[in-house]
Structures are given as structure tokens and as C-alpha cells.
Amino acid sequence: MDSHIKHALTAQLLAMADDEILLAHRDSEWTGHAPILEEDIALANLAQDELGHASVWYGLLHELTGEDANQLVFFRDASAYCNIQMVELPNGDWAFTLMRQYLFDVAEMMRLTALMESDYRPLADAAAKVRREELYHVRHSSAWIRRLGLGTEESHRRTQKALNTLWPFALQMFVPLPNEAALVANSILPDSAQLQARWLDVVLPFLHQAGLEVPETLTPIATSRQQHSKYLAPLLQEMQEVARQDPGAEW
Amino acid sequence: MAIQAVTEEKVWHVLDTVKDPEIPVVSVVEMGLIRAVELDDDRVTVTMTPTFSGCPALEVMQREIKTAVSALNIPLPHITINVVLSPPWSTDWITEEARAKLKAFGLSPPPQHGGKLDIIFHDIAPCPRCDGHNTSLKNSFGPTLCRAIYYCHDCQEPFEQFKPL
Ligand SMILES: [Zn+2]
Numbered sequence: 004m005d006s007h008i009k010h011a012l013t014a015q016l017l018a019m020a021d022d023e024i025l026l027a028h029r030d031s032e033w034t035g036h037a038p039i040l041e042e043d044i045a046l047a048n049l050a051q052d053e054l055g056h057a058s059v060w061y062g063l064l065h066e067l068t069g070e071d072a073n074q075l076v077f078f079r080d081a082s083a084y085c086n087i088q089m090v091e092l093p094n095g096d097w098a099f100t101l102m103r104q105y106l107f108d109v110a111e112m113m114r115l116t117a118l119m120e121s122d123y124r125p126l127a128d129a130a131a132k133v134r135r136e137e138l139y140h141v142r143h144s145s146a147w148i149r150r151l152g153l154g155t156e157e158s159h160r161r162t163q164k165a166l167n168t169l170w171p172f173a174l175q176m177f178v179p180l181p182n183e184a185a186l187v188a189n190s191i192l193p194d195s196a197q198l199q200a201r202w203l204d205v206v207l208p209f210l211h212q213a214g215l216e217v218p219e220t221l222t223p224i225a226t227s228r229q230q231h232s233k234y235l236a237p238l239l240q241e242m243q244e245v246a247r248q249d250p251g252a253e254w
Numbered sequence: 255m256a257i258q259a260v261t262e263e264k265v266w267h268v269l270d271t272v273k274d275p276e277i278p279v280v281s282v283v284e285m286g287l288i289r290a291v292e293l294d295d296d297r298v299t300v301t302m303t304p305t306f307s308g309c310p311a312l313e314v315m316q317r318e319i320k321t322a323v324s325a326l327n328i329p330l331p332h333i334t335i336n337v338v339l340s341p342p343w344s345t346d347w348i349t350e351e352a353r354a355k356l357k358a359f360g361l362s363p364p365p366q367h368g369g370k371l372d373i374i375f376h377d378i379a380p381c382p383r384c385d386g387h388n389t390s391l392k393n394s395f396g397p398t399l400c401r402a403i404y405y406c407h408d409c410q411e412p413f414e415q416f417k418p419l
Contacts, residue, residue, distance in 0.1 A: 041395075048396075051308045051310070052306065055307035055309070056307060131341075143395070
């Protein structure tokens with residue numbers, strides 16, 4: 004593989020993996036706190052799935068560069084993480100958590116569907132695997148958004164508020180990485196602008212049917228994955244604490 | 255090397271004794287998780303695929319597969335396990351015998367979907383007790399990644415389904 008392409012692909016895989024690992028962590032924070040037992044179980048499952056997806060992307064990265072997933076996850080500081088800000092945000096209320104999950108799940112579905120056609124075979128194979136699991140996520144989060152959006156006055160208000168806050172954060176999912184063009188030109192990655200268009204085609208009518216009003220803006224909260232919110236450092240501190248206490252530990 | 259006395263058939267046979275840790279009534283072979291067994295001069299290579307990509311049982315299964323194969327007098331360093339993601343594992347690969355065992359275990363076997371996984375939106379899950387279809391989905395997530403929770407209106411009891419994948 005051409006070194007320019009390899010470099011670009013590495014950055015892309017790291018971005019995808021970092022998004023998933025942090026969302027997994029946030030979802031896992033609901034364990035023992037979800038409003039009902041069944042949802043406690045569901046969120047734990049979602050967290051475990053996203054963790055599995057992260058390990059798939061870190062695994063592909065490992066094949067390219069030899070970097071170790073545990074090292075990347077537990078021993079990088081906030082400044083080296085390449086995630087979007089949306090997955091850093093604290094869980095907020097139930098509506099906020101499910102709205103984030105829904106916006107993310109649909110985007111992931113679109114991305115995976117496109118990646119199944121990637122000319123980089125390991126990526127296409129992994130996408131086909133992960134996509135099957137993602138179907139369950141989309142079904143779950145979309146059912147909740149409909150339920151909350153069309154539910155009581157309070158659930159509607161909270162869900163609308165979550166959407167208003169999250170919308171510009173969600174748009175960061177479609178900000179292309181600096182060297183995306185080379186990957187798109189080589190049919191390795193889908194074009195981010197196209198992905199965004201497909202995502203909007205799904206989420207706009209859906210959110211409307213759920214009784215929600217989508218903010219007008221198409222401006223993302225940030226255009227660089229190097230910019231983080233104040234929430235990332237404390238999240239990492241908690242996520243990495245045990246591993247860092249004894250870096251050579253054998254489990 | 256002792257490996258010369260080993261046949262692929264013998265390896266498949268010991269693999270069939272390794273159970274899925276989350277569903278201890280079916281083997282990794284019956285679940286369709288073993289994709290290939292290859293022998294060469296001094297090595298046994300087992301190719302397997304995970305059910306869900308986040309399946310926590312994967313490492314346990316790898317360890318148990320190595321132990322089982324080593325019982326054929328093959329030293330551990332001569333056993334390799336390859337984990338592949340492609341083609342993605344499908345519940346369609348679960349054998350008929352294993353489906354019967356799942357049902358006896360109380361798990362509604364996954365419907366065959368022939369790759370059309372949109373079947374999940376139809377919530378087809380016959381009750382493993384009464385075989386009835388008067389059931390409804392309670393939670394598409396259950397105690398493990400591979401299970402969903404349904405309710406049988408005739409038996410008036412909940413049951414678990416092995417999710418189609
Ligand atoms: Zn029944």
C-alpha cells in the first residue's frame with residue numbers, strides 16, 4: 004500500500020475506533036442506573052457491541068501499523084484522541100442518551116453500508132460483520148426516539164431539547180479528515196458529504212414523524228478532531244485509571 | 255512429529271466437544287463457528303469466526319479449542335487459531351441438531367433469513383415451550399449479546415430467543 008494512502012487510512016480507522024470506544028464507555032455508565040431493568044440490559048448490550056466494533060477497527064489499525072489496541076485506548080491522553088465531541092458529552096437524561104445513540108447509529112449504518120463496497124478488502128469484510136449488529140441498534144434507538152418524541156409533554160420537551168443540543172455535534176460526524184480525498188479517490192472510503200446527504204435523507208423525515216423539529220443549521224460544532232470539550236479528560240481519567248495503575252499487569 | 259497420526263476428521267471430532275460458553279448445550283462446530291481445519295507437517299490450524307464482534311466468550315473459546323486439540327497429542331505451540339470476520343457469521347449456519355438443542359435449552363432458535371436480515375423487524379419467535387406464535391418482543395437485548403427477550407401470551411411467560419444475525 005502506498006504510504007500516503009496507508010497514513011490516511013490509519014487516521015480514518017483511529018477516528019472510527021475512538022468514536023466507538025468512547026460511546027461504549029458512556030453507554031456503560033448507565034449500567035445500574037437506567038430507568039428500567041430492561042433498558043439497563045439494553046444499554047449494557049449496546050456498550051458491549053460498540054466496544055466490539057471499536058476492537059474491530061483497532062484490529063484493522065493493528066494490521067496496518069502494528070499498534071496495540073490496549074496501548075492506544077488506555078495510554079493516550081486526551082490530546083491524542085481523534086474522536087468527535089458528541090461521544091465525549093456526559094449522558095445527560097435518558098432522552099439525551101438515546102438521541103445521541105440514534106443520530107450516531109444511523110450515521111454508522113450509512114457508513115458501514117458504504118464501506119461494504121470498499122476496495123480495501125479487510126475494511127469491507129469488517130463492515131459487513133459490524134453492520135449486522137448495527138441493525139439492532141438502529142431499531143432500538145429509533146423506537147425510543149419515536150416513543151419519547153410522541154410521548155408525554157415532558158418526554159417531548161426533553162427530546163426536543165436533546166436534539167437541539169446534539170444537532171451541531173452530530174454534524175461533526177461528516178467533517179472529512181484532512182486526507183480523506185485520497186481514500187475516496189481510491190474507492191477505499193465513501194465521500195463524507197455524500198454520507199451526510201444520505202443520513203439527512205433518513206433522519207429528517209424520521210425526526211419529523213417523531214414530532215420533533217430539526218435545527219436549521221448545517222454547521223458542525225467543530226471541524227477538527229483535535230478539538231475536544233472539557234469532558235474528555237475526566238472521561239479518560241476514569242476509563243484509564245485501572246490500566247495506568249499497573250501498566251504491565253497480566254489479566 | 256505426532257501430528258502425522260492426526261487426521262482432519264479427528265480434529266473436527268474434538269472440536270465438537272468444545273461448547274459455546276454462553277450456551278453450554280451446543281458445540282462451536284454445531285454453531286458454525288469453525289470455518290476450517292488445516293493440517294500440515296507440524297501444525298494444526300483452526301479457522302474460526304466470532305458470533306458478535308464484541309463476544310466476550312471468544313477468548314475462552316480459543317483457549318478451550320487449543321486445549322481440546324492438544325488432547326490429540328499435539329503440543330500447544332503447534333496449534334494456531336485464526337479468527338476471521340469474513341464471511342460474517344450467520345445464525346443460518348447453526349445446524350438443525352443444534353437448533354433442537356437450543357429449543358430444549360429454552361432458547362427459541364433464530365429464524366432462517368437467507369441473508370435478508372431485515373427479518374428482525376418481523377419479530378418471528380415461536381415459543382420454545384408451546385411452539386405457539388402468540389408472542390411479542392419485550393427487549394431486543396438480553397442477558398448476552400446473542401439473545402432477545404420475548405413473551406408468550408399463551409404460556410404467559412417470558413422466554414429468550416437466539417437473535418437472528
Ligand atoms: Zn408458549
